[in-house]
Amino acid sequence: MSQPPDPTAVPTAVDDCFRHDDRVLTHEEAVALILARVPAVAGTERVPVEAAVGRVLAEDIHAPRDVPLTDTSAVDGWAFAHADYAASNRLPVSRRIMAGRAAPDALATGTAARIFTGAAMPEGADTVAMQEDCRAEETADGLVVVVPPGLRPGANRRRAGEDLVAGALVARAGTGLRPQDLAAIGSLGLAEISVTRRLRVALCSTGDEIVRPGGPIRPGEVYDSNHVLLASLFSRIDADVDDLGILPDDAGSVRAALATAAASHDLVLTSGGTSRGEGDHVADAVDALGHRHLWHLAVKPGRPLSFGQIGDCLFLGLPGNPVAALVGFLLYGQPLLARLSGRAWRPPVRYPLPAAFAIPSRKTGRREFLRGILITRPDGSLAVDKYARDGSGLITGLRAADGLVEIPEQATSVVEGATVAFIPFTEFGLPPRQTATD
Ligand SMILES: Nc1nc2c(c(=O)[nH]1)N[C@H]1C(S)=C(S)[C@@H](COP(=O)(O)OP(=O)(O)OC[C@H]3O[C@@H](n4cnc5c(N)ncnc54)[C@H](O)[C@@H]3O)O[C@H]1N2
Numbered sequence: 001m002s003q004p005p006d007p008t009a010v011p012t013a014v015d016d017c018f019r020h021d022d023r024v025l026t027h028e029e030a031v032a033l034i035l036a037r038v039p040a041v042a043g044t045e046r047v048p049v050e051a052a053v054g055r056v057l058a059e060d061i062h063a064p065r066d067v068p069l070t071d072t073s074a075v076d077g078w079a080f081a082h083a084d085y086a087a088s089n090r091l092p093v094s095r096r097i098m099a100g101r102a103a104p105d106a107l108a109t110g111t112a113a114r115i116f117t118g119a120a121m122p123e124g125a126d127t128v129a130m131q132e133d134c135r136a137e138e139t140a141d142g143l144v145v146v147v148p149p150g151l152r153p154g155a156n157r158r159r160a161g162e163d164l165v166a167g168a169l170v171a172r173a174g175t176g177l178r179p180q181d182l183a184a185i186g187s188l189g190l191a192e193i194s195v196t197r198r199l200r201v202a203l204c205s206t207g208d209e210i211v212r213p214g215g216p217i218r219p220g221e222v223y224d225s226n227h228v229l230l231a232s233l234f235s236r237i238d239a240d241v242d243d244l245g246i247l248p249d250d251a252g253s254v255r256a257a258l259a260t261a262a263a264s265h266d267l268v269l270t271s272g273g274t275s276r277g278e279g280d281h282v283a284d285a286v287d288a289l290g291h292r293h294l295w296h297l298a299v300k301p302g303r304p305l306s307f308g309q310i311g312d313c314l315f316l317g318l319p320g321n322p323v324a325a326l327v328g329f330l331l332y333g334q335p336l337l338a339r340l341s342g343r344a345w346r347p348p349v350r351y352p353l354p355a356a357f358a359i360p361s362r363k364t365g366r367r368e369f370l371r372g373i374l375i376t377r378p379d380g381s382l383a384v385d386k387y388a389r390d391g392s393g394l395i396t397g398l399r400a401a402d403g404l405v406e407i408p409e410q411a412t413s414v415v416e417g418a419t420v421a422f423i424p425f426t427e428f429g430l431p432p433r434q435t436a437t438d
Pocket residue numbers: 205206207209210222223224225226227271272273274275276277280301302303304318319320321322324392393
């Protein structure tokens with residue numbers, strides 16, 4: 001059993017008010033502690049805008065000009081001054097304006113311009129009629145367009161700057177860049193932006209019983225599914241990941257591996273070896289080399305999750321049970337990684353849904369995250385069921401689930417039909433379930 005660390009070993013940068021040596025933290029306390037403790041890495045780099053998805057913006061971006069640059073037509077049709085149309089809905093066509101041409105001269109009063117989607121509106125025109133609604137007539141004096149009544153002033157016109165106004169703050173430093181953010185930045189004409197540097201993460205599994213897939217397995221051994229899980233999660237995250245392999249249940253080896261890893265990484269992430277078994281040396285190694293800021297949560301699964309630091313390198317120790325490893329990563333690893341990469345973080349959205357299950361009685365005092373399966377009821381409304389078996393070793397339940405159902409600490413039971421909080425896995429950036437069923 002690990003002892004609380006010597007307070008004198010606390011790094012000077014660490015604020016002692018966050019020490020929680022002698023009690024189990026709640027979910028909220030643990031997230032708050034992680035957010036308070038984790039500094040953003042220093043260092044930025046410039047990258048092409050189209051290669052920046054998932055990166056964290058390191059500069060504020062202002063619009064250097066209006067988008068769109070000028071008033072443009074939103075449809076193929078005819079452009080005119082609404083005042084002229086109000087006087088007569090038969091307008092001689094005086095010109096033709098294609099998209100991509102320089103801003104045309106002012107439109108002659110009392111006439112219409114043939115115009116196409118995206119073309120700059122001529123000065124004097126403020127309204128566009130869709131071609132499907134109009135009739136073009138050849139007359140002795142040339143082409144005339146007959147526009148139906150009822151068009152409001154400004155119809156089918158896109159205003160200059162209606163998407164982004166020159167000078168506006170388009171994206172703040174700390175934004176996690178999505179394709180639509182990059183489209184906005186591209187619309188400003190920027191080809192490169194500054195982003196925070198990629199994180200350096202070391203990943204390792206622990207335990208003498210763990211073996212890597214691809215080789216033989218003997219009785220008592222377990223294939224290293226957590227490595228597959230975590231490596232896959234990191235493939236979607238802006239980080240360079242080093243695989244440290246499997247640490248044996250040997251105190252000296254674990255300590256040496258963690259010390260070496262901490263010297264060259266921003267984060268060491270382990271799975272297994274966090275609880276109090278005799279072969280569980282990870283926590284002791286972190287205590288000896290650095291400091292644990294939290295261990296033991298009033299949360300199921302994930303109770304023995306630990307978080308700390310070795311020098312400037314952060315440490316997150318996920319429990320070995322695969323369900324606890326994933327839930328721990330999503331609930332605590334994600335805010336940690338967000339903060340470390342300088343990205344703004346918000347708690348995942350909880351959707352209130354009726355429970356399609358019941359829990360007649362439960363142990364209070366800990367928050368529980370169940371595997372939740374969305375179901376559509378006969379009346380078409382949504383509800384959430386729970387995966388039938390709660391075991392923390394069941395990867396099957398993680399695969400069947402669409403997300404997590406959060407049961408609060410004080411709940412003594414859950415009644416079928418009661419509203420529960422459902423967090424879709426998509427809230428954590430995971431893809432939706434797409435299991436082939438036939
Ligand atoms: N006496 C107590 N025993 C346990 C406690 C406790 O508080 N007191 N907590 C239980 C809980 S909750 C969990 S979760 C586990 C976590 O234990 P560890 O983090 O120390 O993990 P291990 O003991 O190494 O392994 C637990 C379980 O997970 C399997 N495992 C481990 N690594 C992997 C991997 N890379 N891939 C797949 N599966 C893995 C391992 O074989 C074990 O079955 O402790 C409880 N016990």
